[in-house]
Amino acid sequence: MAAPAQFCIFILLVKLVAVCAECPDGFTRHGTSCYTVPHVKADWSQATVVCKELGAHLVEFEDATEERFVHGFLSLHWRAYSPPEFWIAGNDILEEGHWQWASGKPVTFANWDDDQPDNGGDHDNNEHCMEVKQKDQWKWNDQECQEYRFFICEMPITDNIGGSQPGIIG
Numbered sequence: 707m708a709a710p711a712q713f714c715i716f717i718l719l720v721k722l723v724a725v726c727a728e729c730p731d732g733f734t735r736h737g738t739s740c741y742t743v744p745h746v747k748a749d750w751s752q753a754t755v756v757c758k759e760l761g762a763h764l765v766e767f768e769d770a771t772e773e774r775f776v777h778g779f780l781s782l783h784w785r786a787y788s789p790p791e792f793w794i795a796g797n798d799i800l801e802e803g804h805w806q807w808a809s810g811k812p813v814t815f816a817n818w819d820d821d822q823p824d825n826g827g828d829h830d831n832n833e834h835c836m837e838v839k840q841k842d843q844w845k846w847n848d849q850e851c852q853e854y855r856f857f858i859c860e861m862p863i864t865d866n867i868g869g870s871q872p873g874i875i876g
Contacts, residue, residue, distance in 0.1 A: 730761075733861060736775040740861040741765065743783070743792065750835040753793045753857035754808055762861035764795035766807040769815050776858060777844040784840045793857035796836030796846065798823070805836070819845035826850070 729740035740762075748756055757763050767773040784790035795808040802825065805813040819842045826833045826848075835851035838844045849855075 729861070729863070733762075734779065735863070737772065738863050739772075740863060741776060741779065742859050742861075743780070743787070743856060744859065745786070745856070747854040747856055748793075749854055750793050750797070750851040750857075753855070754795075757857065757859035760859055760861070762859035764793060764808050765858040765860040766795045766809060766811065767815055767817070770817075773815070773817060773844075777838070780838070780840070780844060780858075787856045790840035791855045792838050793855045794836050794838060794846075797834055797851070798848070799834045799851070802834075817844075817846050819843075819847050822846060823848035 729735045733740035733742045735741075742760065742762070744756060744760075746756070754764055765776060767776070780790070780792065796805050796813055797808060798805050800806070803823075805816075805823070807813060822845070823833065825831045830850070833848040833850050835849055837847050837849045837855055839847060
């Protein structure tokens with residue numbers, strides 16, 4: 707009798723793991739993360755808060771594969787966002803020229819547009835937050851953090867264990 711009970715528990719655990727490894731509604735899975743692009747604009751700080759409220763964080767590109775996935779998604783859906791400009795987690799707020807992700811991890815992979823980052827060039831020297839734009843083929847650009855942009859949230863799947871979080875249409 708113990709064997710059928712153990713088998714039932716095993717099946718239940720397999721189903722539980724499968725459910726917990728899925729992305730919440732409005733998120734798209736790639737690798738070990740789920741991604742969403744809310745249909746709302748915010749400045750960079752507000753975008754970090756909205757992502758956190760969703761149980762996520764602004765996307766941090768760890769490698770070219772992850773970046774290509776997100777850029778592929780944006781390339782398919784950019785017309786739904788006007789203008790197609792998106793915050794990502796990179797910033798040099800703490801120290802000019804020292805780019806790190808919002809989590810505090812250093813930026814170890816980079817895909818800057820030509821002549822970027824330029825901190826505003828000859829203008830204001832006040833560009834400390836990272837964005838990607840369709841018109842720049844999704845290359846990285848530094849921008850003033852108080853500008854309003856759409857943004858990309860990332861949720862590691864391990865953060866979703868225990869149930870789904872509410873998502874928004876991405």
